[in-house]
Amino acid sequence: MHIGIDVGGTNTDAALMEGTTVLAGVKQSTSPDVTSGIVAAVQDLRRQHPFEGHQVSAVMIGTTHFINALVEARRLAPTAALRLGLPATRALPPLVDWPEHLRTAISARSYLAHGGYEFDGRPISPLDPEELRRHAADMAAHGIRSVAVSSVFSPVNHDLELQAAEVLRAELGDDVAISLSHEIGRIGLLERENATVINAALRELATEIVDGLAAAVRAQGIEAPIYLSQNDGTLMDDEYVRRYPVATFASGPTNSMRGAAATSGLDTCAVIDVGGTTADIGLLVNGFPREATTEVTVAGVRTNFRMPDVLSLGIGGGSLVDAATAEVGPQSVGYRLTTEALVFGGSTLTATDIAVAAGRADIGDRDRVAHLDRSFVDAVLKRVAQRVEDAIDQMRTSAAHIPVVAVGGGSVLLPDELGEFGEVHRPANYAVANAIGASIAQVGGEIDKIYAIAPGTRDQVLADVRQEAVDKTVAAGAVPASVSVVDFDEVPIPYLPGNATRIRVKAVGDLSMEA
Structure with missing residues (x-):
């Protein structure tokens, strides 16, 4: 067995897995110190499906610690x-x-x-x-x-x-x-x-965070290796995270998209992950998120490390709803949802209250939102659907039909059909798809260099680069027989001499539990 955990701004989700089979899935509010939320999630997994610490072979975690630290400076x-x-x-x-x-x-x-x-x-x-x-x-x-x-x-x-x-x-x-x-x-x-x-x-924060995550897992009697998921849907061990914390920035949306592929059976589709704070829209191609091809701006800084091409909207289960305009977000109550939302006895009108009033969710006290006018509730939900539909249309690269998969606890805000895209697929365990995505993450290796290709040597150069990517993946802990090349780009650069060509190759493979 192995455990996948995804720490979001509002919820901490966890899934207990046997191979690709989900044995248990839970959702806990993210705690201010984060680690106690992980402890609570693992304890909930034990209550759903009892297990001993020695039965767990690996723990995979996706976290927002590092991107939050940068955004908040x-x-x-x-x-x-x-x-x-x-x-x-x-x-x-x-x-x-x-x-x-x-x-x-x-x-x-x-x-x-x-x-x-x-x-x-x-x-x-x-x-x-x-x-x-x-x-x-x-x-x-x-x-x-x-x-x-x-x-x-x-x-x-x-x-x-x-x-x-x-x-x-x-x-x-x-x-x-x-x-x-x-x-x-x-x-x-x-x-x-x-x-x-x-x-x-x-780097300093990485050491502190990794030690904290490890302590939370070890406190549950689990001595298995701990891995964190990267932006591209692959894994890195705790020592790698200490050296390269920036590689975790987009692990949340990536885990959700990988989980959507695993639970829906669709490896090429649009994925909408609606959490407590944001709705992230991305495209899956051959089971992996489409990567951004241009520089990615993070907290106002231009970067070019591996990041999925994701469009984020300020729509989530904890998003504030404007009673005058029926607009949702971008402000959110975050992990305080269970104390501030109307259905939980609070005084803040949130998107979760709208979902309960519309009969799309059954949490909290429905009587506390009985006073909401039905036409207002419908207007809010229609506005959410329109914004999401526009975002998917903006993300796709052709007019061809593409299936849509909705995951995340906040996806109850979406209708069963979405305009021209038709049926919205909600797979089993959709609420914890991000934790499932973390648990099935693979090991990856990428080569991205500029080569001067002499006449008659192109085939050999490409073969060498592909092999280098495969070797890098195996060295990272992949089972050699499982490694395959999943992405390849070859772009000639005409303004440089020497027949210069930029070659990018990405290979992935299954994690070797014995490594």
Whole structure:
């Protein structure tokens, strides 16, 4: 058996699984400290389907801890951004496009140093160790505890980033965390650099959060390995999370979409995940979320790490309803739903109250919403359906029909049919689809580089890149026989010499429980 847990802003969902079979599914309110909500969810699973700790082989968790910390600009470490690229790149220094409040929150320091590469691996300038030592001394003087190192075209050649990290570590000691951009983002200097700085700022919090999650699970007598789900629907172990917390940012929507695929049997569809705070709309292609092809803005910062292409609406079970306009959200009572909503004895009109009044949900005290006018209730639900339908239409890339799957506890707000899209599929255990998605997550490996392809070598280059992605997946803990390539892109770059081509390959495989 294994357990999937998804921690959202309003609810913490958990599912006890035997392979792909759901043995039990529960929904608990997310607690302010988060970990006690996980404890309560695991205890509820035990009540539904008794089990012993030694029977659990793995625990998979999706969490919003890190994205919330960035959005709220709190609990971030003093961070420095060091770019290797002089004499180039002076015009746009590190952190040039960051919101001022975030720069302040991380006590930001930025530095430029010699180094970097051209797209084909030719050096821009040699590394200057003495220059790096001067920067390190300034970092130490300003209390920097985490450093993000980015080099021009480091995804092509990352040697200089590794050398710079050695110099910094010798000067600053092992207590200062160092994040390297070639391990974080893709081609695109500013976006990759920004993603690396975010990762560096979250490193201290990652240790605290991982320890807290582990303590919550261990308190239930479960000694199985703990994994956290990544943005692309694959898994990473707790040590990986300590180094790359930024990889968890979009795990919530991704888990929901993967869970929707598993429970509905549809591997290509539109998925609407309605939680307590937001409704996330995305597209599943071959069982995995369609990834964003452009830079992704997170808390006002442009990044280019792997993120699903998701459109979020401020509509959820805890969303406030305007009695004058029948508009829903974006404000939400969040995890306070069970105390503030009308049906639970509170004084706030929420979308959950509307669902109960319409007979779509049976929770709380229905008599407390009996006074709501039926025409008003219908107007609210019609507005919700219209906004969701428009969002799906905005997300799809062709006029071809696409099935729609609704998951999440708040999906009771949606009608059984949605305009031109027809029937809305609600699979079994739809309310905890995100926890199911976390529990079935696989292991992945991705290669994204620019190659100079000589005439007559294309087939061999592509085969080598595919094999590199497969090897990376196996090294991450996948069962070798289960690994397959699920995504492949080959884009010629005409403005660069040498028949330059950007190749991206993604492979996934089943987690080896013995690994």
